[in-house]
Amino acid sequence: MKNRRSQARALGTLPENYLRTLAYRLRQPPRGFKIVKSGPVKEVIKLHNEADWTELPVPYHKDKDDAPYVTAMNIIRDPETGFYNSCHAGTHAVGPRRGLISFVTPHSHVIMRKYRDMGMDAMPIAFVFGLPPAYEIMANFSGLHMDAWGEMEMVGTIMDRDIEMVRCETLELNVPAEAEIVVEARVNLKDRFKVGEVTSPSMYNLPHYENLPEVEVSAITMRGDRPIYRNHQTCPDTDHQPLPRLCHEAVLYNRLSELGLDVKDVRFPTWGAALSCIIQFSYPREGMVNDALMLAMGAPWLNTKLVVALSPDTNLDDPVDVYHAIATRCYPAVPNTRGSPYDPAARPLEGQYPWRVVGKMGIDATIKSRHDPADFERAWPRNWGQVKLSDYL
Ligand SMILES: [Mn+2]
Structure with missing residues (x-):
């Protein structure tokens, strides 16, 4: 899911229409789902003591991991709204x-609090591996x-x-019928257990520990013919970096469009340590870029520490081109804001573990509307990128 080509395929559209399409569809009413009686995920059913999720190829993600780490999507049901x-x-x-x-x-x-307030001591949860x-x-x-x-x-x-969704074997919960593997479990709502060395998307061992609830597996169902175990590996440039940020990009696309900008793209690049966001647009007049930067920096999430505004001519798939725009188009800007618990440079807040504070940067690396636009045209050697050396040998 790390590039626009595969993201566009997931929505059934073209790469150039991907972000606009996701942003538009997120503004539409929920379609819901169909409940069906059975599906491919029910071809093999293992109940209770027969269900052993350590038999799945769950990998260790880094040297400091004490146990294999599952990164699957999970489903829980709000007991109030359903x-x-x-x-x-x-x-x-x-x-x-x-x-x-x-x-x-x-x-x-x-x-979880709603279940607890209803007097329950466990909450149904399903881990779902392998989905569109x-x-x-x-x-x-x-x-x-x-x-x-x-x-x-x-x-x-x-x-x-x-x-299509299908009923779990051991839980009051429905799961996607077309999944490869589903693990049914209950979350213990009473106790917490200390676990060390978190696997963070910024590639640091942060936060150092968490106090986590336990889950107890009650069933595993899967496809019969070599079901696919889906993993999001926590190393650079894999699904773990972009996936949690794709809807963020679409939400920002909508908000930036509301400002009156002609938005071309919004990107949390895989090479930005999940702390950096690029907003790319053209704008009609001065003053709009800083509002766009502040809008992105003031986003609800903790991953807009470094925001860069770029013009449509910069290639977001090329970090070299992005850096070039920063170096050549920037006219140097905001300290002490909410930091990510995954950022080692952010200052830990005493008594507020694992929260931190950090400074943020908004870099306006767009073509300046107050200058001659021709000043910003990139000068390339003639026929750059079109010459094949072998034609001359
Ligand atoms: Mn939610």
């Missing part, structure tokens, strides 16, 4: 039927939605087709 909330909560598979789950998104915590990628794009949505829909109700909306 909506299906989804995210990817990294889970240490510490035993055949035991895991320690790291919910980093606030909605999972809100929903639009499920994973949508599962990573974050924003105001809990009173209107859950992420699963929107998967069909962003794919522009119906999706």
